[in-house]
Amino acid sequence: MEENEPYDFFETLFRLDASDDMHEFLEFVQGRRHSTADMLAAIAQLLARGRVRSAYILGMLLEKRGQRNIVMSLALSVGGLIFGNTIEEENGLQHLSAQVEALPPERLLEVYDRMVAPLVNQLWAASAAKQDPERVWRLLRHFQGAVREGFDWTAQVCKVCGSKAEYWFHALLRDRHRVAYYWCTQCEYLGTEASYWLSGEEEAAGEPLVTATARRQWARRRAFVSLLLLNLYDAQATCFDCSADGGRFARSMREAGFQFRHQNPQAVARAAEKRGKGGGELFELVTAFDVWQQFAEPGKVLDRLLARCDGVLFNVPLLPDPLPKPEEWEGYDLAGGRQVSFYAPRTLRRLAERRQLNWLSNGDELHLFTRRELSGEVFEGMARWVT
Numbered sequence: 100m101e102e103n104e105p106y107d108f109f110e111t112l113f114r115l116d117a118s119d120d121m122h123e124f125l126e127f128v129q130g131r132r133h134s135t136a137d138m139l140a141a142i143a144q145l146l147a148r149g150r151v152r153s154a155y156i157l158g159m160l161l162e163k164r165g166q167r168n169i170v171m172s173l174a175l176s177v178g179g180l181i182f183g184n185t186i187e188e189e190n191g192l193q194h195l196s197a198q199v200e201a202l203p204p205e206r207l208l209e210v211y212d213r214m215v216a217p218l219v220n221q222l223w224a225a226s227a228a229k230q231d232p233e234r235v236w237r238l239l240r241h242f243q244g245a246v247r248e249g250f251d252w253t254a255q256v257c258k259v260c261g262s263k264a265e266y267w268f269h270a271l272l273r274d275r276h277r278v279a280y281y282w283c284t285q286c287e288y289l290g291t292e293a294s295y296w297l298s299g300e301e302e303a304a305g306e307p308l309v310t311a312t313a314r315r316q317w318a319r320r321r322a323f324v325s326l327l328l329l330n331l332y333d334a335q336a337t338c339f340d341c342s343a344d345g346g347r348f349a350r351s352m353r354e355a356g357f358q359f360r361h362q363n364p365q366a367v368a369r370a371a372e373k374r375g376k377g378g379g380e381l382f383e384l385v386t387a388f389d390v391w392q393q394f395a396e397p398g399k400v401l402d403r404l405l406a407r408c409d410g411v412l413f414n415v416p417l418l419p420d421p422l423p424k425p426e427e428w429e430g431y432d433l434a435g436g437r438q439v440s441f442y443a444p445r446t447l448r449r450l451a452e453r454r455q456l457n458w459l460s461n462g463d464e465l466h467l468f469t470r471r472e473l474s475g476e477v478f479e480g481m482a483r484w485v486t
């Protein structure tokens with residue numbers, strides 16, 4: 100019997116979809132009567148991967164069989180909109196309201212996160228959306244329950260380079276706040292929406308737990324910064340620190356005989372957002388550890404710091420490539436919920452280039468932006484020596 104022939108439906112389907120050979124794809128999906136359950140599961144996976152055309156074709160085949168399912172309605176409404184078939188678009192939309200309403204809340208979130216969020220940018224890029232944005236809103240409004248009231252799915256301005264930062268996904272922070280993330284395809288900066296879930300007091304606290312690991316890390320940083328100051332800077336001059344450690348690093352540098360001031364990073368961020376360049380005392384070097392992921396406006400903070408020094412030393416873990424989904428990378432720190440900015444190597448290059456800075460790095464987490472002509476090899480060598 101045909102159904103018992105040895106072939107793997109999903110393996111074949113995804114292979115043909117990826118090969119972009121429409122002819123073979125159609126032949127395969129129309130050639131046999133594949134099970135409805137398999138086809139629905141395939142549509143869900145295709146939508147999750149942003150493969151709208153193939154999902155749309157499967158949706159239309161199931162529609163001919165008289166099937167009704169939310170996954171199909173999505174494929175038809177999204178496919179109809181993107182490929183300019185208003186009849187299929189309406190077919191999909193017609194059933195969507197009732198199907199969304201029938202979902203329990205947790206299933207609505209799942210459908211939204213898995214199948215709708217990955218398509219939002221494709222919807223906005225469709226020519227139909229450019230002529231009539233209301234057509235995109237008609238679809239997205241069904242998922243209002245999965246986002247915050249008044250949430251805007253359109254692109255934002257990138258805080259690093261000013262290009263378009265597109266809506267990318269929602270992640271669940273601290274087990275209860277659903278927060279939107281926007282990604283800039285130009286500089287690869289990833290930022291959250293405005294941090295409504297962080298209260299002012301909590302921001303001000305910023306005290307990390309003093310663990311044995313943290314102590315070792317502070318000791319290494321102190322050793323490295325001491326080396327840097329003694330060899331490449333004026334070790335007698337005053338430095339400025341805005342690390343997120345309640346002033347511990349600055350205190351330990353003072354105990355080691357260096358001149359260090361400390362200011363809470365949130366105070367620095369607030370001052371930077373008021374656009375103040377903050378004249379006054381000049382500093383030999385600025386250190387800013389564990390803090391760049393907490394700055395919602397990294398460009399403005401950097402400008403403010405550079406108005407008073409010519410070098411900023413900092414650490415930041417770099418985003419993996421390709422961009423991981425929320426559950427795929429622990430660097431998002433969803434449980435902690437304090438991190439609002441994420442950087443790729445290209446983001447740091449863009450930040451440095453726009454300000455004519457040299458970017459020195461140990462190839463990992465540690466970076467120095469500086470106007471001075473310093474040797475990258477010396478920097479790297481010292482970083483390696485203390486770690």
Ligand SMILES: [Zn+2]
Pocket residue numbers: 257258259260261262283284285286287288
């Ligand atoms: Zn950008």
